[in-house]
Amino acid sequence: xxxxxxxxxxxxxxxxxxxxxxxxxxxxxxxxxxxxxxxxxxxxxxxxxxxxxxxxxxxxxxxxxxxxxxxxxxxxxxxxxxxxxxxxxxxxxxxxxxxxxxxxxxxxxxxxxxxxxxxxx
Amino acid sequence: xxxxxxxxxxxxxxxxxxxxxxxxxxxxxxxxxxxxxxxxxxxxxxxxxxxxxxxxxxxxxxxxxxxxxxxxxxxxxxxxxxxxxxxxxxxxxxxxxxxxxxxxxxxxxx
Numbered sequence: 749x750x751x752x753x754x755x756x757x758x759x760x761x762x763x764x765x766x767x768x769x770x771x772x773x774x775x776x777x778x779x780x781x782x783x784x785x786x787x788x789x790x791x792x793x794x795x796x797x798x799x800x801x802x803x804x805x806x807x808x809x810x811x812x813x814x815x816x817x818x819x820x821x822x823x824x825x826x827x828x829x830x831x832x833x834x835x836x837x838x839x840x841x842x843x844x845x846x847x848x849x850x851x852x853x854x855x856x857x858x859x860x861x862x863x864x865x866x867x868x869x
Numbered sequence: 870x871x872x873x874x875x876x877x878x879x880x881x882x883x884x885x886x887x888x889x890x891x892x893x894x895x896x897x898x899x900x901x902x903x904x905x906x907x908x909x910x911x912x913x914x915x916x917x918x919x920x921x922x923x924x925x926x927x928x929x930x931x932x933x934x935x936x937x938x939x940x941x942x943x944x945x946x947x948x949x950x951x952x953x954x955x956x957x958x959x960x961x962x963x964x965x966x967x968x969x970x971x972x973x974x975x976x977x978x979x
Contacts, residue, residue, distance in 0.1 A: 751912075752912075779965075781966065781967075783967075788878075788971065789971055789972075790873075790955050790957070790969030790970050790971050790972050791913070791955075791967070791969050792969070793966040793967065793968070796966055804966065839913065841967075843965070845965065857915050857918075858915070858965075858967060859914075859915075860912050860913040860914065861912060862912045863912070
């Protein structure tokens with residue numbers, strides 16, 4: 749399977765614990781996005797990377813959340829001191845965006861992973 | 870503000886009947902509009918995007934800038950169309966982060 753993969757698929761933790769999720773994008777995709785989806789809602793943007801650079805973070809991303817993409821390949825999303833409100837599905841997506849010189853770009857399809865379902869007890 | 874509204878959380882139609890899933894958006898500028906679909910126990914996947922003007926699995930969607938709408942239509946529903954459908958938008962250039970609606974669960978009854 750050469751699609752986007754996420755690990756773990758499910759995580760149950762106690763309030764106050766730290767958790768880390770991993771996303772492996774499609775090979776050679778230069779953009780990687782994190783979204784969060786709560787029950788009955790559509791996915792909400794959290795942050796995205798262009799290669800290894802984190803270029804935008806949503807206001808939804810509190811200081812307890814940190815994301816990295818150290819070598820421009822896989823990414824990790826860490827949540828510190830988890831709260832019950834963090835319970836959600838965390839989705840990763842990747843895309844290949846062309847024509848980035850000068851800031852303009854042509855977007856390409858975002859391919860989503862299966863998600864990591866987090867339950868905070 | 871960027872916003873996508875899908876007014877129907879649930880939609881149920883009979884097999885063979887026409888289907889229309891509504892989507893309205895708010896965006897200052899020229900957005901790109903998408904429909905994503907999630908079948909049972911599968912990941913979210915792109916169904917179609919307005920710039921491609923394709924018909925995928927019999928579905929079409931026309932961008933109406935005057936009404937700021939991007940409704941998804943299919944003339945004859947099939948049971949395999951039962952799924953969760955999300956309308957989404959992104960801006961041209963820049964991050965292309967997606968802004969999603971709440972989704973519509975479509976059920977096709979036999």
